[in-house]
Amino acid sequence: MKQLNQTTMRRLISIGMLLILVILFTILAGAGHGKFFNFDNLIEVVRDASVPAIIGVGVTYIIITAGIDLSTGSMMALVGMTMANIYAYTLLPFPVMILAGMIVGLLCGYANGVIVAKFNVPEFIATLATMSIFRALTYIIAIKDANGVIKSQPMNHSHYTWLGGGIGKFYYVIMAMIIVVVFGQIVLKYTRYGTNLYSVGASKKAATLSGIDVAKTRLVAYMITGGLVAIGAVFTTARLQSATTAIGMDFEFSPIASAVVGGVALSGGSGDVIGTLIGALFMSTLENGIRKLSINTAFQYVIKGAIIIGVVIFDATYKTRMDRKAKEEGAKEGLE
Amino acid sequence: MKKINWSKYSKPIILVAFVIALSILRPKAFLSLDNFSNVLWSVAVIGIMVSGTIFVFLIGGIDLSIATLCALSAVVVVSVTNMLGGGVGAVLLGVLAALVTGALAGAIHGLIITKFNIPAFLVTFATQSIFLGLAMVLTNNKIVSCTAPAFTAIGAFKILGFPLPVYFMAIIALASWAVLRKTVFGRYVYAVGGNPVASEISGINVRGASIMCYVVSGLTTALGGVVLASMTQQASAATGAGYTNDVITAGVIGGVSLLGGEGTLPGAIFGAVLMGLLNNGLNLMSVPSTHAGLVKGLVIVVAVAFDAMNHADQSKKKVKKFKKTKDTAKESA
Numbered sequence: 001m002k003q004l005n006q007t008t009m010r011r012l013i014s015i016g017m018l019l020i021l022v023i024l025f026t027i028l029a030g031a032g033h034g035k036f037f038n039f040d041n042l043i044e045v046v047r048d049a050s051v052p053a054i055i056g057v058g059v060t061y062i063i064i065t066a067g068i069d070l071s072t073g074s075m076m077a078l079v080g081m082t083m084a085n086i087y088a089y090t091l092l093p094f095p096v097m098i099l100a101g102m103i104v105g106l107l108c109g110y111a112n113g114v115i116v117a118k119f120n121v122p123e124f125i126a127t128l129a130t131m132s133i134f135r136a137l138t139y140i141i142a143i144k145d146a147n148g149v150i151k152s153q154p155m156n157h158s159h160y161t162w163l164g165g166g167i168g169k170f171y172y173v174i175m176a177m178i179i180v181v182v183f184g185q186i187v188l189k190y191t192r193y194g195t196n197l198y199s200v201g202a203s204k205k206a207a208t209l210s211g212i213d214v215a216k217t218r219l220v221a222y223m224i225t226g227g228l229v230a231i232g233a234v235f236t237t238a239r240l241q242s243a244t245t246a247i248g249m250d251f252e253f254s255p256i257a258s259a260v261v262g263g264v265a266l267s268g269g270s271g272d273v274i275g276t277l278i279g280a281l282f283m284s285t286l287e288n289g290i291r292k293l294s295i296n297t298a299f300q301y302v303i304k305g306a307i308i309i310g311v312v313i314f315d316a317t318y319k320t321r322m323d324r325k326a327k328e329e330g331a332k333e334g335l336e
Numbered sequence: 337m338k339k340i341n342w343s344k345y346s347k348p349i350i351l352v353a354f355v356i357a358l359s360i361l362r363p364k365a366f367l368s369l370d371n372f373s374n375v376l377w378s379v380a381v382i383g384i385m386v387s388g389t390i391f392v393f394l395i396g397g398i399d400l401s402i403a404t405l406c407a408l409s410a411v412v413v414v415s416v417t418n419m420l421g422g423g424v425g426a427v428l429l430g431v432l433a434a435l436v437t438g439a440l441a442g443a444i445h446g447l448i449i450t451k452f453n454i455p456a457f458l459v460t461f462a463t464q465s466i467f468l469g470l471a472m473v474l475t476n477n478k479i480v481s482c483t484a485p486a487f488t489a490i491g492a493f494k495i496l497g498f499p500l501p502v503y504f505m506a507i508i509a510l511a512s513w514a515v516l517r518k519t520v521f522g523r524y525v526y527a528v529g530g531n532p533v534a535s536e537i538s539g540i541n542v543r544g545a546s547i548m549c550y551v552v553s554g555l556t557t558a559l560g561g562v563v564l565a566s567m568t569q570q571a572s573a574a575t576g577a578g579y580t581n582d583v584i585t586a587g588v589i590g591g592v593s594l595l596g597g598e599g600t601l602p603g604a605i606f607g608a609v610l611m612g613l614l615n616n617g618l619n620l621m622s623v624p625s626t627h628a629g630l631v632k633g634l635v636i637v638v639a640v641a642f643d644a645m646n647h648a649d650q651s652k653k654k655v656k657k658f659k660k661t662k663d664t665a666k667e668s669a
Contacts, residue, residue, distance in 0.1 A: 115637055125636065132581060136633065266455060
């Protein structure tokens with residue numbers, strides 16, 4: 001019962017942070033046409049949050065097992081560039097192209113999972129390495145012009161770019177995000193795999209002893225992330241109507257930051273997908289608001305970094321306080 | 337028949353193999369005097385940085401902000417030097433300002449990480465973005481150049497045929513080695529990395545020692561930035577790009593465990609030499625820098641996987657040994 005109260009509390013805090021941010025930007029950047037607070041712009045915020053939220057579902061699984069994935073941005077570029085190659089050089093139908101992208105995403109996730117789970121390389125260093133490997137592979141397979149200079153490959157066939165649009169303002173990427181988040185939450189809360197994720201995150205030793213295949217659980221989490229990254233890459237390239245080597249630069253932090261803001265503890269074993277969705281909305285509101293304030297782009301890096309540190313510090317202090325409180329209350333009950 | 341312990345000689349063997357391979361593949365380009373000094377410069381910058389960041393690795397931490405802190409301090413030294421007119425005094429003050437920037441950055445890392453008990457990679461991943469932003473703000477996102485002779489001398493001045501940065505590296509590496517091997521603080525660093533809880537209980541100021549390690553790392557990173565700026569006679573937000581991976585890789589292939597508590601300075605310097613050669617080799621083989629990430633990433637994965645497997649082997653051996661002694665004790669009883 002206590003645990004439930006704590007999770008509800010944390011959920012309310014993340015919703016509160018999101019609301020405060022929205023109110024703050026409404027005051028600073030204004031409401032009305034062309035400003036921050038209006039229907040079109042708020043839909044835009046949700047649209048921008050969709051890809052980080054989709055990928056964030058997989059990253060949430062990984063973080064729940066006490067892992068991390070820094071390679072999602074580069075992976076997205078690699079998937080995008082793979083599809084661009086098929087687009088440019090073959091006459092294969094678009095579903096086949098997307099399928100190929102999915103396979104590349106799953107393979108990338110598999111590579112991460114094997115390095116981490118089978119070879120026991122620390123997650124952040126393994127995915128830091130694959131981050132540069134995937135990016136380098138993207139450059140290697142990048143499409144070049146006659147002089148050998150890398151160019152951005154247009155992918156503007158209407159049979160593909162419709163994915164970047166939507167029914168009116170209800171974009172397909174938002175629909176996909178809702179489906180992925182709902183499905184992700186159900187898997188996490190109501191399937192054995194979801195329970196295993198929490199067990200592995202709480203204690204790898206205890207999980208092994210209770211018969212959970214820890215390596216497989218982690219490997220699958222990385223593969224799910226790979227698959228979701230591929231979905232993110234499809235929507236990103238369809239929206240940009242092109243594929244470049246720069247896709248996903250500095251992206252890898254968004255799903256992680258979303259998860260942390262949403263209450264997924266980096267120490268593993270707690271948090272859920274809905275929290276990450278709120279976190280993704282928080283991050284995209286932040287970026288949109290800063291853009292609307294038309295602050296120098298350089299300052300955006302500073303503000304983003306500072307806010308992430310602030311949130312992480314908050315999360316750490318909040319967690320120690322709650323742990324202490326739970327302990328004290330437990331001691332009290334023991335005395336009575 | 338005595339078994340030769342190959343792992344003991346693996347480092348020199350790798351190094352020699354690398355040099356031979358490059359001499360065969362690119363004999364003219366690799367074995368020239370010009371190229372030799374290119375390698376030296378590259379090694380010096382990585383060597384200077386890894387001599388400080390090894391302290392962070394040894395306590396089980398990490399610094400992902402190396403590249404952008406390098407950029408920020410490069411920008412600071414160039415801006416201050418230009419602002420004060422470019423004389424010797426201006427250069428000295430500029431270098432001082434850059435070093436203060438580095439030390440401050442390190443202190444902030446250390447304080448946040450130890451005070452709130454947050455993973456180091458997360459804090460430094462966030463500060464990476466902050467430093468990049470600050471470097472862009474200071475330069476207005478342009479390249480600032482400085483050709484004052486007193487400034488360019490830092491990177492180019494030669495004594496006995498060797499450029500100054502090589503001497504910097506030698507001095508800093510020696511100092512770092514002495515601190516790690518001969519001082520109480522050095523012992524503390526290894527103890528904290530090996531087992532922070534036990535260190536705390538045995539009366540070591542774990543927090544103070546950790547903060548100190550991050551400050552040292554910040555200082556050497558800043559010095560690396562100064563040397564880089566002086567060598568290229570310019571600074572921008574892109575100065576030092578790629579050095580985070582290079583420095584971490586140098587440490588890891590030098591046998592420094594990222595799990596903390598293990599590794600030596602000579603090992604790290606060996607790693608720096610190998611990274612310098614690798615960079616040079618990729619350059620000579622005309623591998624574009626955008627593709628080099630593939631090779632370097634693979635090197636990191638393989639080196640760390642070896643380290644992790646080694647650890648697993650050792651703990652298995654320990655368990656076996658423990659069981660054996662337990663059994664013999666039972667038998668004798």
